[in-house]
Amino acid sequence: MADKTAFEIPEQMRALADKSVDQAKKAFDDFMGATVKAVEKSETSAKTLQSGARDVNRQALAFLEANVAASFDFAQKLVRARSVEELSQIQQDFLKKQVEAAQSQGKDMADTIGKAASEVQQQTKK
Structure with missing residues (x-):
């Protein structure tokens, strides 16, 4: 049987290694916490963006x-006109109404898109 050689790690080295492991664990925990927050924030922003897109699509379909x-x-x-x-x-009335509708719809659509963009922007600030 071979003699066992005693090998002892000095207490200071153990303390230093222990401290290094603790620091690495804390750094990893901080990194994971920041990553989870970033993922949650992007999911919230994506949901807000989807909601805004849904509003725009519904409004576009209504228009x-x-x-x-x-x-x-x-x-x-x-086809019912007699002269x-x-x-x-009839054509003048139609064109006038359509120009008014286009202006109103354009304003409404811009408002809806602006609202959706604002909501996404607010979510990214949180």
Whole structure:
């Protein structure tokens, strides 16, 4: 049997190693905490962005539906017109209403997009 050679680690080295492990664990814990916060923040921002996109899409569909309905109404009025003057008046009325609708819809859409962007921006500040 071979003699066992006694090998002792000096107490100071043990203390230094122990302290190094504790510091590494703390650094890792801090890193993981920051990572979890970043992931939560991005998930919240993504949900807010999805909600805003959903609002914009719904509004766009509502505008599309209104514009198509106005176009069908316009077409029905055209086929019922009895004179060139009446056709001209129907067309002028339609164009005027559509320009007004486009302006209103553009403003509403800009407001909705601005609101969604603002909400996302607020979420990223938290």
